[in-house]
Amino acid sequence: MxxxxxxxxxxxxxxxxxxxxxxxxxxxxxxxxxxxxxxxxxxxxxxxxxxxxxxxxxxxxxxxxxxxxxxxxxxxxxxxxxxxxxxxxxxxxxxxxxxxxxxxxxxxxxxxxxxxxxxxxxxxxxxxxxxxxxxxxxxxxxxxxxxxxxxxxxxxxxxxxxxxxxxxxxxxxxxxxxxxxxxxxxxxxxxxxxxxxxxxxxxxxxxxxxxxxxxxxxxxxxxxxxxxxxxxxxxxxxxxxxxxxEKIAPYKILKLQLSTHAISEHFTEYGKVESCDGVTVVLHVPRERATDTAAHLLTQFKVNDVTFEDPPVEDIIRQVFEGNRK
Amino acid sequence: MVKYIKLLGVFIRASLLTELEYRANFIAQIFLGLLWAVVVWVSVLIFFAHTTTLGGWEYAQVLIVVGMFSLINGLIECMLAPNVKRLIEMVRLGTLDFVLLKPVSSQFMTTLRYTRFNGIGDFSAGVLTIIYAFGQMTYRPSLEAIVQFACVFLMACLTVYSIWVFIATASFWLVKVNNLTELFRSIYDTGRFPITTFQGGVRFFLTYVMPIAFITTFPAQAFLGKLDAATTLTSVAIAAITFIASNRFWNFAIRNYSSASS
The missing domain is CATH 3.40.50.300 (P-loop containing nucleotide triphosphate hydrolases)
Structure with a gap:
């Protein structure tokens, strides 16, 4: 028991x-x-x-x-x-x-x-x-x-x-x-x-x-x-x-530092573009495709730096509560 | 039982350490206590400047009642009054939760947890008064009288304790019980005179409704070898009834208590 x-x-x-x-x-x-x-x-x-x-x-x-x-x-x-x-x-x-x-x-x-x-x-x-x-x-x-x-x-x-x-x-x-x-x-x-x-x-x-x-x-x-x-x-x-x-937030946050300018339209096929100011791009990429996407991006663009992050837990919990209240 | 006696020792030790943290306060309290005891003594002296007996009691005999009064007053000040104050605070702040989490009787934990030493003045004045009173008499108590006194005195303490548990328990609903403690104190003040000083309804009230007679007069009477067996047994019964009733009341209050907001 x-x-x-x-x-x-x-x-x-x-x-x-x-x-x-x-x-x-x-x-x-x-x-x-x-x-x-x-x-x-x-x-x-x-x-x-x-x-x-x-x-x-x-x-x-x-x-x-x-x-x-x-x-x-x-x-x-x-x-x-x-x-x-x-x-x-x-x-x-x-x-x-x-x-x-x-x-x-x-x-x-x-x-x-x-x-x-x-x-x-x-x-x-x-x-x-x-x-x-x-x-x-x-x-x-x-x-x-x-x-x-x-x-x-x-x-x-x-x-x-x-x-x-x-x-x-x-x-x-x-x-x-x-x-x-x-x-x-x-x-x-x-x-x-x-x-x-x-x-x-x-x-x-x-x-x-x-x-x-x-x-x-x-x-x-x-x-x-x-x-x-x-x-x-x-x-x-x-x-x-x-x-x-994974259920609430089935994506990872992918941050790219580019050495050349790019526009957000370049990235829409990879995932949801959160922000793009030309050199810094923040993407929400589906979890299971995260590494493949990153690898692909590295070949397509001149990338200085790339980081993966899990979405902040606070945001996830907030989403859970908001979903519950609806 | 042994556990509780040990625990009481631990509680008193911790309380003493706390009091010693504030030296000046500690000394001032003891001094104040002694001063009050002197006031009571003087008030009796004033009475006897005009008369030779009070309610059938001679001067030296009355002094034993006065001694009992101060002594028990000292015990109340030391052991009971500070806990009622704390309990009110614990109910308000919700820290009573910690008491209820402990594997010890919650009534014991709250009503005897803190001791203050401001009553030591009253207590020792009481003891000294009784010794002095016996010095003024040729009477010496027999062993039988001493045993009877011990019994009635213990019952008196238990009764006083139970009355204070009632007052403390009321704080669950009233939050402020200062008025209740003051009410009890003013009724208790009558205990410095032998119960025979009072007549009719008042005497009945002070014997059976608020049993002050059993707290000061009867123990003194037992000491003087003048208490009958029936009254002795009644004192046991009164102590038992008030104790059980107060414990029931406490448990009832605890069941109703839902701790203040987290």
Missing amino acids: SQIHVERLSKHYQVHEKEAGLGGSLRSFFARKYRTVKAVDEVSFDIQAGEMVGFLGPNGAGKTTTLKVLSGLLYPSGGNASVMGHVPHKRETAYLKQFTLVMGQKQQLMWDLPAIETFLVNQAIYEIPKGDYDATLKELDQLLDLGPLLKKQVRKLSLGERMKCELAAAMLHRPKVLFLDEPTIGLDVTMQVRIRDFIAAYNQRHGATIILTSHYMADVTALCERIIVIDKGKLFYDGNFRELI
């Missing part, structure tokens, strides 16, 4: 609507109008042990809500979920000891104390034996380069340093399943790469199952072979990332 099993999972919220202004406030004080928001709407998927899966979707798509249901923080309104054979919302101790939820926008570290103090509290809470604790801390230190950070008050750490400590605090009990909700939010590129490498290394060493949400497409591209795309609570893609790219 798969490690994470989600079947027709729904989570609906009742929110009350308020019109603007004092009049609206008064009206909503006496007679509230409620509206049902389907944050997650009949979503199903299965994840095997050791998989790294990226959750993609715009803000408010239902990614965080899904992770919260899987963590047992929210009761599902319909359908069911099971993680490692446990029903999350029962919040059994045996379950709570085996996973972790990292929320990039919320912190559990004690603000006024060095991070190591939060670690010690977590050690007591998770009842981690001294030997295991020391070994895990040593490994985390090695992977995240925590060193001197642990002894500095959390309020004096930079955002990136704090995130490293947050991650470590959430990993002390060696979780088998990791729910990472925007773990790299607000971090600079170097730190993002750092965190990404850590996630990949942890997955490799411990065979942990990971669900990752991120606004930074690079995180998902670098880590996840498989992605689940949700929008407005509905799942509409679950599968291999590369296949999705």
Whole structure:
């Protein structure tokens, strides 16, 4: 059986609507109008042990809500979920000891104390034996380069340093399943790469199952072979990332630097001309014919330089969402 | 159980470290606590300048009630009040999620997580007052009285704790519970006088509705060897009922809690 099993999972919220202004406030004080928001709407998927899966979707798509249901923080309104054979919302101790939820926008570290103090509290809470604790801390230190950070008050750490400590605090009990909700939010590129490498290394060493949400497409591209795309609570893609790219964007971007002038009409037979200013030509060439086309072009024109690129993932995902909304 | 006692130790240690980060504040708080305890003591002295007994209690005996009052007030200040404040913040910011993710009772984690040391003044003033009061009397408690006191006192602590859990839990709906804590404090203020000082409806209210009598008067009475078995048993029953009820209320609130926006 798969490690994470989600079947027709729904989570609906009742929110009350308020019109603007004092009049609206008064009206909503006496007679509230409620509206049902389907944050997650009949979503199903299965994840095997050791998989790294990226959750993609715009803000408010239902990614965080899904992770919260899987963590047992929210009761599902319909359908069911099971993680490692446990029903999350029962919040059994045996379950709570085996996973972790990292929320990039919320912190559990004690603000006024060095991070190591939060670690010690977590050690007591998770009842981690001294030997295991020391070994895990040593490994985390090695992977995240925590060193001197642990002894500095959390309020004096930079955002990136704090995130490293947050991650470590959430990993002390060696979780088998990791729910990472925007773990790299607000971090600079170097730190993002750092965190990404850590996630990949942890997955490799411990065979942990990971669900990752991120606004930074690079995180998902670098880590996840498989992605689940949700929008407005509905799942509409679950599968291999590369296949999705090939389906939505079945072309490569071919850039030519010419040494002689050419006009765009010269290139229309090879593919869609995106731009042509005489010396620089950008073409969208069907994927399977990309190399042949390039070879042919090299014989036809005086080419200084030629590059191939995959279309930017952001564009692809945007196309997916736009297609979905129509 | 052993796990929870250990955890409480870890929590108190972390809290102490936090308080020590702000040295001046730490010292000022203890000083303020002591000052308040003196105020209570003086108010009793003023009473006895005009009379020799208060509700059938002599001066030294009343001092034991006063001592109990300060001592428990200190415990509230140290262990309970700071957590109610934090809980409100956690509900507002959504960080309560982290508590619910931990393999520990969420009620324990939220209501006893932070200790502050501003109540140490009250607490030690309470202990000193009780010692002083016994110095003024020829009476010495028997072993039986001490055991009975220990039992009633423990029940008093449990009752106070449970009442605070009720107040804290209300923060899920009210977001601001300052008014509730103030209300409790002003009712609790009556606990510095023996319950027999009050008449009729007020006495009934302070015994059975808001059981202040069981928190200060009855433990003091037990110490003085004057508490009957029925009242002792009632204190156990009241503690058990409020504790179970508060725990139910907490679990109900948690079930209804849907964390604030991500």
